[in-house]
Structure formats: C-alpha cells, structure tokens
Amino acid sequence: MKLPKAKNINAEKYVAGLSKFKQKFAKIKLSANESALGPSPRAVKEYIKVSKDFKRYPDSDGTFLRKTIAKKFKLDQSKIILGSGSDQVIEIICKAFLSKNDEVVLSQYSFIIYRIYTKLNSAKVVYAAENNFTSSVDNILSCVTSKTKIIFIANPNNPTGTYISKKEILKLRKKLRSNILLVVDDAYFEYVNSKDYECGLKLFTKFKNVVITRTFSKIYGLAGLRVGWGYASKNIVDSLYKIKPxxxxxxxxxxxxxxxxxxxxxxxxEIMHVRKWSKIFYDVFKKLNIHTNKTSVNFSLINFDRVKKNSKQVFYALAKAGILLRQMDAYSIKNSLRVTVGNSKENLKLITELKKILNV
Ligand SMILES: Cc1ncc(COP(=O)(O)O)c(C=O)c1O
Structure with missing residues (x-):
C-alpha cells in the first residue's frame, strides 16, 4: 500500500529542555531558562479568572495586550505583532522573508530556533565564528554575501549567556546593506546590568529594516502560556500579519x-534574585574548577574540562538526584552544560549535589 509521503525536511527537530528523567518528572528543572520565582501572583489570579470562560475565540490581534505593551514601552501599537511565544514570531519572519537561495547569517552558537526555521524555509545557514562564546560583529559581516537576507542576533544570547555592546550592534546595522533584515531578539534583556549594553527595542524602534522580538516566557514566568511579540516598521509588520495564524x-x-x-x-x-544567584553560582563554579563566562542573564554555560567528571557524567548524576540541566549536544558545545538559576532551595541543592559529584 502506498502511503502519503511528507516532503524531505532537513532541519533538526527542536529538543526542549527536559522535564523528566527516566519517565519521572524531575524535582528541580534548571533546563529551560524559565523564571526562578514564577509568574506574578496578580497574573496568576487574572489567568484563573479569565480561563473559566472559553466559549469564545480570543481577540485574533490581541488588541488589548498590544495596547498595554505600547503604553508600557511607549510604542506604536500598530507595529506590534503577537506570537504564540516569540518562537512563532521568528517562524513568521522566516516564512515572510526567506526563499530558496537566500542566506541567513548566524553566530556559531546562536539560539537554535533561528537555524531550524531558516532551513524549514529552504534557505541556507551561514555560521559566523564567535570569540570566547561571544558573537563577533566583524565575523558576521565577513559572512555576508549578495544572497544574505536576514541576520538574527539574540542579545544576550542563549545558550552562551553573553551579549554584544550597544556600539557593536549599532555598527552591525550600519555596515549591513539596507535590504538585509536584522532581527534583534531581546528575550533576556531585563537581566542585563552593564553600562555598555542596550536592548534592541531602545536602539532600533525607528529603523525600517530591523525587527525586535520579546517574550513573556522568561522574566515574566509565563512560558507555559506561550506569549511573545515582535516590533517593526509598518511595512514589515504588515507582511508578518499576512502570515500570522x-x-x-x-x-x-x-x-x-x-x-x-x-x-x-x-x-x-526576579531580577534581584537572579543577579544575587548568578554571582553565587559564578563564585561556586570557580571554586569547583567549573569554567564559565560571567553571565548577564538567568543561566550560565558551564564547562567541565578542568574537573575529573565530564559533562555527561555530571548531567546523569544530577538527573539521578532529581536535578535537570540542559545538555549542549545540539549546539556542538563540547563537555558543557547550561544551568538556569532556580529558586534559592533549588540552587542550594544544585550546589550540594555538584560538590558531591565532584568529590569536594
Ligand atoms: C534567545 C531566545 N529567544 C527566544 C526564545 C523563545 O521563547 P518563547 O517562544 O517561549 O517566547 C528563547 C527560549 O528559550 C530564547 O532563548
């Protein structure tokens, strides 16, 4: 019997941060960069109130939320598009702009979703080398060809936790051809506390060739509800709306x-909690000889080259103790794991277990 055949898909499947180990839900999940303290109790109350009434469709364009976002960040509401998570905004951008023969330049370790949607739209990914797990604007620029259509940059980036400065990202836009779309992903901007940093929204709202993406999944603690948004010029947003489900x-x-x-x-x-614990984690990792960059976000990329156990052994030993981190195989980052800041109890337990595993 001949069966329906799906088309050939050459993109890797997205593998989410694990919740379970050996069929059991882990007690402590530090694998998906979710918020440490969870959502605002006021948001939970609102959710419970509204969720009782689901006979009607939601407002397709999310006018009330767009209005609230516009008010908070002093934006033009008509230039905001909502997504089922910012993943969907990224998906829509790729669908709207990419065709076969187009190229997308990505930093070597940039967030994996960019390469997945690029490939799903038959375009080619070109990787720009990083310096010490930090995007390099010069390397990105040297990858640009006449076929380049989009540059995605998460600032700060997941999984590396590093950012590029305001000066560098402005230089990137300035040196790119005007018909190359720059997408600046602000998913973790709230956590950054550095004088040389500025978020995409502050820098690029007036640009006609930049899309900024934001999410409610990280600092707002609403990952399970799936809400994200994008901001761009009217021209771009109108194209995105044609594709938005x-x-x-x-x-x-x-x-x-x-x-x-x-x-x-x-x-x-949440910000104060994450800053406090990021510092504690950094100091503890240093003492344990686990190498990491100073992080500007709610997670760290940690490397095990200088200790007796490798990342796989640590991952499984922690998982057995009920703590899940994120493995880095999908990014081909060797002997490393990514760890999200959890609540204080979870973080203390992680430190205790790490010490046990490494025998210190
Ligand atoms: C850099 C970055 N952008 C976007 C997202 C997607 O978030 P969401 O689709 O939940 O809004 C993530 C999630 O991990 C991320 O790390």
Whole structure:
C-alpha cells in the first residue's frame, strides 16, 4: 500500500529542555531558562479568572495586550505583532522573508530556533565564528554575501549567556546593506546590568529594516502560556500579519500577560534574585574548577574540562538526584552544560549535589 509521503525536511527537530528523567518528572528543572520565582501572583489570579470562560475565540490581534505593551514601552501599537511565544514570531519572519537561495547569517552558537526555521524555509545557514562564546560583529559581516537576507542576533544570547555592546550592534546595522533584515531578539534583556549594553527595542524602534522580538516566557514566568511579540516598521509588520495564524494567543494568555507586564515590583524581585544567584553560582563554579563566562542573564554555560567528571557524567548524576540541566549536544558545545538559576532551595541543592559529584 502506498502511503502519503511528507516532503524531505532537513532541519533538526527542536529538543526542549527536559522535564523528566527516566519517565519521572524531575524535582528541580534548571533546563529551560524559565523564571526562578514564577509568574506574578496578580497574573496568576487574572489567568484563573479569565480561563473559566472559553466559549469564545480570543481577540485574533490581541488588541488589548498590544495596547498595554505600547503604553508600557511607549510604542506604536500598530507595529506590534503577537506570537504564540516569540518562537512563532521568528517562524513568521522566516516564512515572510526567506526563499530558496537566500542566506541567513548566524553566530556559531546562536539560539537554535533561528537555524531550524531558516532551513524549514529552504534557505541556507551561514555560521559566523564567535570569540570566547561571544558573537563577533566583524565575523558576521565577513559572512555576508549578495544572497544574505536576514541576520538574527539574540542579545544576550542563549545558550552562551553573553551579549554584544550597544556600539557593536549599532555598527552591525550600519555596515549591513539596507535590504538585509536584522532581527534583534531581546528575550533576556531585563537581566542585563552593564553600562555598555542596550536592548534592541531602545536602539532600533525607528529603523525600517530591523525587527525586535520579546517574550513573556522568561522574566515574566509565563512560558507555559506561550506569549511573545515582535516590533517593526509598518511595512514589515504588515507582511508578518499576512502570515500570522488567526487566534494564535489564547484569551487567558492575553489577559495574564497584560497584568504581568504591569507588575514591576515582581519583575524587580526576579531580577534581584537572579543577579544575587548568578554571582553565587559564578563564585561556586570557580571554586569547583567549573569554567564559565560571567553571565548577564538567568543561566550560565558551564564547562567541565578542568574537573575529573565530564559533562555527561555530571548531567546523569544530577538527573539521578532529581536535578535537570540542559545538555549542549545540539549546539556542538563540547563537555558543557547550561544551568538556569532556580529558586534559592533549588540552587542550594544544585550546589550540594555538584560538590558531591565532584568529590569536594
Ligand atoms: C534567545 C531566545 N529567544 C527566544 C526564545 C523563545 O521563547 P518563547 O517562544 O517561549 O517566547 C528563547 C527560549 O528559550 C530564547 O532563548
């Protein structure tokens, strides 16, 4: 019997940060860069209230949430597009701009979703080498050809946790041909506390050839609700709207996000918690001879070259103890794991278990 045959897909499948180990949910999940303290209690309350009524479709364009976002960041509401997570905004951008023969330049260790959607749209990925796990604008520029259509840059980047300076990212835009689209992914910008850094939204709102993406999955703690957004010139956003699936963000998600975004006190609490623990993690890792860069976000990329156990052994030993980190095979980053800052109890447990595993 002949069966329907799907077309050949040459993109890798996205493998999410594990929740389970040996069929059991892990007690401590530090594998997906989710928020340490969870969502604002006010957002949870709103979610519970709104989720009882699901007879009707959500507002397809999420007008109320876009209005709230526009007010908070002083933006033009008509230039905002909502996605079921910022992943979907990235997917829509790729669908709207990429065809066969186009090229997309990515930093070597940039967030994996960019390469997946590039390939799904039959375009080619060109990788720019990094310096010490940090994007290099000069290397990106040297990869640009007449076929280059998009440059994606997560600033800061996942999984490396590093960022490029305001000066560098402005230089990148300035040196690119005007018809190359620059996508600046601001997923983790709230955590950064450096004088030479500026988020994409502050730098590029007036540019006609830049899209900025944002998410409610990280600092806002709404990963499970799937809400993200993009901001771009009217021309670009109109093209994206032609592709956006209708009703792509559910009603409870729209309302919970509208409340979460206003709870600045809660956000600040999360930021302070992450800064405190990032510093503690850095010092502990250093003492344990686990190599890492200073991180500007809620996670760290850690390397085990200088200790007696390798990353696989550490990963499985932690998993057995109920703690899940993220393996880095998909990124071909050798002998390394990525660890997200959790709540204080989780972080203390991680430190205790690491010490046990490494015999110190
Ligand atoms: C850099 C970056 N961008 C975007 C996303 C996607 O987030 P979401 O689709 O949940 O908004 C992630 C998630 O890990 C990320 O690390």
């Amino acid at each position: 209708p009703f792509n963000v559910s009603r409870p998600a729209l309302f919970a996000a509208s409340v979460a975004i206003k709870d600045t006190a809660w956000l600040n609490k």
